[in-house]
Amino acid sequence: MDHSKKIVNYINIAHFIDHYAMLIFAAAVIVIAPTFHMSYGDLLPYATPGFIAFGAGSLLSGWLGDKWSRRNMIGIFFIGMGLALVGIAFIHTPMQLGVMLFAVGVVASIYHPVGTAMLVSNVDKLGKELGINGMWGNFGVASSALVTGVINQYFGWRAAFWLPGSLVLVIGLMFLYDIPKSADKVSKKSAAGTARVPKSVMAWVVASLVITIIASSITFNSVTVALPKIFQERLSALTSNTAVLGAITFLVYLFGSVSQYVIGNLLDKHSLKSVFLPLALVVVPALFLASTMTDYGLILLTIVIIVAVFGQVTVNDTMLGKYTVDEWRGRAYSARFFLGFTAAGLSVGLVSILYNQGGFDLMLKSIAGLGFITILGALIFPREKDHIS
Template sequence: MNNPRTVILYMNIAHFIDHYAMLVFAAAVIVMAPVFGMSYADLLPYATPGFIAFGAGSLLTGWLGDRWSRRHMMVIFFIGIGLAMMAVGLTQSPQQLSIALLAVGLFAAIYHPVGTAMLVAHADKLGREVGINGVWGNLGVATSALITGVVCQYIGWRWAFVLPGLAAVMAGIFFMSKVKHEARGSRKAASTTTARVSKDAMWRVIVALIITIIASSTTFNALTVALPKLFTERLADLTSNTALIGLIAAGTYVFGAFAQYAIGHLLDKHSLKTLFLPLAVVLAPLLFLGASLSGIPLVLVCIGIIIGIFGQITVNDAMIGKYTSDEWRSRAYSVRYFLGFTAAGASVGLVAMLHERGGFTLMLQALGALCVLIIVAAIAFPNEERSNA
């Protein structure tokens, strides 16, 4: 039997790699666009197929994780995403770039339904481990912007893909040697409390979850894709250095990591609705406020948005973990991430379209309107009946 701490460590590393890989292009596109003789708005949509595959592919990968082997699927994840990233660094045309980014998205689709289910199956305290795992993913987002900015500035954009690709392959080799295949059901998640809602109220859980997943995932992806460019435009009075812009973006994401860690611990002590509602309420007002800001005030508002959106993602993942059994958990997460990342994939084109028509003012206002739906979903979410396990 595998050591639970070893499995959880590699699932955390995988979460880091997953988000890091998906956002390298978002930071590098600013430098890459002139190389390909294109504008930011023209080159950015070439990432759309990869982001759609990130979501749509989760249906198949979640099914394979439950029916075949989560461990084997994670080996494919580490090696595949590493090779795909290196392929992006070797592309010579926008068409090749789109195909390579599609491959990154397909391999990235493995982690969330398979890796999250694998982590939950070995977790002692669900909320804590989901929260810590979220921190690792958040740090992947943060360091992607930072490291990509530095590498693009001083080495070149191709190395921004090749180097992390090599690191992912090495992580996969270590994972293969440390983690073996386990028969399903050899472990199950433990928790100090159980949480349930009445059968009559389950439809409210499902509807609230679907609305929240679509709205929060669209907002999350649109913001993480757009943040480097947003800061490049609206922090122009402070700096024009690509590496420093990446550092500011990374610093913003770090606050999201703190939020996920705190929310994860609170989820083991409080009901989902107690945390769901306040996180939902902060997003829409901050997005509307940020639409008209620049400089340091914009950075502060973006920190608040990041805290709200990353905290919400932790609640969404815990919701699935609490309400599904282990044998179905990969498939449940696959549906969750299919909805979330498919909506998120469409947000890449949305960012490009709204930026071209009304700049980031229009984009942030549109996301603010979308996040009003999360408030409605949080209000509709039923209260839990909690008891000692």
């Protein structure tokens, strides 16, 4: 196996770990809180600094990856994450927990700007590989609550941190052994510089990217945050069983994960705009219709919405990969994820405000209105010249 393939495999595993690790506490907090004689609501805020660091830290991480070493930064990610997770197993006060969760967030911030840039530099079929990489991240999200719940039940909450932490440390040592320092050199297979548009319209590329990242990130996070509660309210005629509702939610997300692979392959065969615009167009009417829908109709519409918004993530990352030179790619991705995670963070408050004012009817219609901004971003995006299918 050549080094490029090994690098891609490790980067995919790192994406899984990144999202898995960030959500362990969300699943374990219900068990941890009573041990400190605290309520769920009292202990949950201790995770806030870590989530802020997850987004804000990406700016420094991307810069270090470009100026120093992406290979070493990913090595720090693996080893640092392993140590931080194992460290949480030894905390004794809420303040110690908050400090260690902050450490997890700082280390987690390394992955997206550095890992994505490293992936792009080692693949030839950019869309396909970014789609596969997105699936690994989504599997990390989906499995974290499930696996953490099982470990909590049978081994205790401390094991929910030190078991995966120990495994991550082993993977980190394997990465440093398998991947040489020469991996920082740009691979000949790199998908860098494959985009072909006149320099005169690059301003439109940048404008489209910024508009799309902000609008689609708010849409993505608003829908994913609200979906479990939407199903609880709107599927009551079908079932009130929380396990069944959880299974339906997982199924919908599964469609989203698969869509990233499909969209990624389409991006390798067709121009960005020809994939970008239909995805943007389908979200608005689907959200409007879903605002008043219930039961099976709602499930079908949410599948359409999730497929489109998950697919948009792959489009955003592919756009950036194609239109940035390798020396700047880490910094470009750091700006992308800083913008995206900041916008996504704002969406939690947005969902709460809109829901309190008019329920999910108002919330979904408002997010649909926001979708017009993504359509604008797709419309102003220039067509590539001489696209090779």
